[in-house]
């Protein structure tokens with residue numbers, strides 16, 4: 618069912634299959650995104666996440682910002698199990714505990730609930746023994762200024778036998794790029810039409826990075842839904858505990874920053890890189906180090 622002529626490169630387990638939404642999920646990728654985008658609330662800057670509800674989290678919401686910077690996309694998390702039994706967690710670089718309760722149950726999102734059985738039937742029919750998808754992340758790019766940089770999926774929370782399947786949504790195509798790990802020049806760069814699926818194994822995900830570059834001239838909403846099998850479930854009580862602990866850490870860091878700034882006569886810290894890590898350091902008038910804040 619996965620044909621060699623759909624591989625992005627011979628021998629690599631990454632396939633690009635056109636019209637996957639239309640043919641396999643039997644759903645129009647334009648109306649699917651439009652409906653999910655407008656039928657559920659968006660939590661923007663300053664809005665609270667409603668635990669366990671189906672909702673979009675915008676990139677400027679504090680829970681989604683990455684090290685203080687707005688993310689250039691909007692996201693919705695769905696899981697197949699009831700959220701009262703715990704949240705399925707997919708952790709990635711810069712992920713924050715306070716976004717985990719933004720996960721809703723697919724039973725309360727009928728647009729996605731309707732396509733999931735067709736997705737899992739396709740997976741079963743592949744006959745490769747892949748685990749059924751129990752998790753989906755929708756990403757929305759309101760226009761071409763929104764994007765996702767080159768990355769590989771972090772696999773700690775993904776079932777080893779999961780496939781990663783990105784289905785492109787919207788009414789217009791969007792470039793998609795794949796690079797060899799460690800390279801910045803893509804070996805694959807194509808405008809993928811709505812409904813196209815990018816399918817990869819975890820082994821292939823470890824060899825390459827993928828991303829949707831900014832295309833500032835592009836107008837119109839585009840997006841994707843990514844199906845995975847997630848193995849990490851965190852209870853509601855544990856999630857709340859982790860959120861409280863990270864809140865205390867943020868408060869401590871803010872106090873520490875204020876104290877160091879006061880001691881430094883109101884001067885902001887200077888950014889330096891020590892090895893791979895970035896730090897904000899306070900140097901006194903003689904250039905002597907007298908405090909350091911980790912970047913957060």
Ligand SMILES: O=C(O)CCC(=O)C(=O)O
Nearest residue numbers: 756765783829840841843
């Ligand atoms: O929107 C896309 O096409 C890619 C999404 C993606 O790579 C991700 O959510 O990890």
